[in-house]
Amino acid sequence: MEQLTIRTGTEYPVFIGEDVLKETGRVIEAMQPAVTSILLLVDSNVYELHKTNIHDHISFDALFILPAGEKAKSFSVYEEAIGAALEAGLDRHSLIIACGGGATGDLAGFTAATYMRGIRYIQVPTTILAHDSAVGGKTAINHPLGKNMTGCFHQPSAVLYDSMFLKTLPLREIRSGFAEVIKHALIADKEFLKEIMEEVKDLGSLNDDFLQYALKRGIQIKGEIVQKDEREQNIRAYLNFGHTYGHAVEAWSGFGKKLHGECVMIGMIYALHLSNKKTGLNMSMSDFISWVHSLGYDIHTDAPFADLLALMKKDKKNLNREIRFVLLESIGNPVIMNAAPDELNNIHDTLKREGEIL
Known part of the structure; x- marks a missing residue:
């Protein structure tokens, strides 16, 4: 213990x-x-x-x-x-x-x-x-x-x-929960992400010791952020990486039909692409998405963009009616940026055209 x-x-x-x-x-x-x-x-x-x-x-x-x-x-x-x-x-x-x-x-x-x-x-x-x-x-x-x-x-x-x-836990619940472990690595610890990607090849046979290590590290990351910003006035919002688009998908699908972590993974893929456009994030998206697919994540949604946009406009991070996204400048370095509907739609259309998540 x-x-x-x-x-x-x-x-x-x-x-x-x-x-x-x-x-x-x-x-x-x-x-x-x-x-x-x-x-x-x-x-x-x-x-x-x-x-x-x-x-x-x-x-x-x-x-x-x-x-x-x-x-x-x-x-x-x-x-x-x-x-x-x-x-x-x-x-x-x-x-x-x-x-x-x-x-x-x-x-x-x-x-x-x-x-x-x-x-x-x-x-x-x-x-x-x-x-x-x-x-x-x-x-x-x-x-x-x-x-x-x-x-x-x-x-x-x-x-x-x-x-x-x-x-x-059923495998689907393991997969949903592990998306939050991946989130913690993406927003706070490049080496932790590297460890996870090297160690975890099959979520159905997770090593118990590594899982406990990963959960402890995730809790440490969250605890460090919450200590600095308990009521989400600034940096605690970093913990919402993947959640703006992900929560919209979850609400559109009907709460419980898609699990929270499944929607967060969809949202993280979306946010990583948006980061690439807005911050110049230098990351091998193909390697990351290939790994995500190998773990069994279904990163597809049929949600129309107009419906998702309406839901994203209700996100708690928004200010002055502007949609705000948690993005990455690099792995472990999050930033909060406004995103206009047109650029959000462009990412949505690009991913749909490429068949990546939509």
Whole structure:
């Protein structure tokens, strides 16, 4: 087991490795003021697969089982989760535990942030993708017109990341989550990207030690950025590399039909091409895209540009109605730039003509 510390306005530990779930009781007992009651919000698929371990290692007073995946991040499920907290009699010294992937963590975090104007919560991430979403304190639910448009910043009290959960992930979920690992390398660490591309040839047979190393490095990268900009006033937006176009594809497709990481990979390919045009990014796109294809990513979407543009105009990074993209000047050196609809359309049309992603 390894431990990292995330430093924002508050500090909290991140535990990574085997048998981390066993540390839950110790972590809760150390919290001050003492926890009065606990509501566990758990993804239905996770509960079905890991029910015994969850009951053995997490003590709770009330249980609310969430719909699997993005379906949890809706206004209706949020209302039900608040209702579960009220029915359980949670008070201001109570605790919510989120056990699931990124969607579970986002919904549970938003519930904790807004219940009685804010109570504590712990993240127990169960997917590779959640190594990104469980850290940093972003919480949200979706609106049909935009992803994560209703939310707030609310840091967890701890993150317990047990590798046991990763062993039951379907290959598609592994692929989706690993896109965020690749994102962290692209925005922050050229050598890390090189390591990943050399080491990872088949996502179906990831080396456990390398995966833990990659997840730890991804969390470190995110933690370093969040420490400097907790509320995304400037550089934290770098973590949205690939997300402007990717979120538009995800919303257009219908939340959950394409997984978040699948859409982020599409968005990163798009952003890399846009970077080539706007910043002169010097990168072997053919080598990178060939590797991405070899890992099984489907980087195609049938979304019309006009529909995607309408969705990109709602992106949270935008200012003064100008669409802003996170681009790369070089690997590890991100920059935020405005992008006009015409140049975005040109990239879209070029990739469609070349049959690369559209």
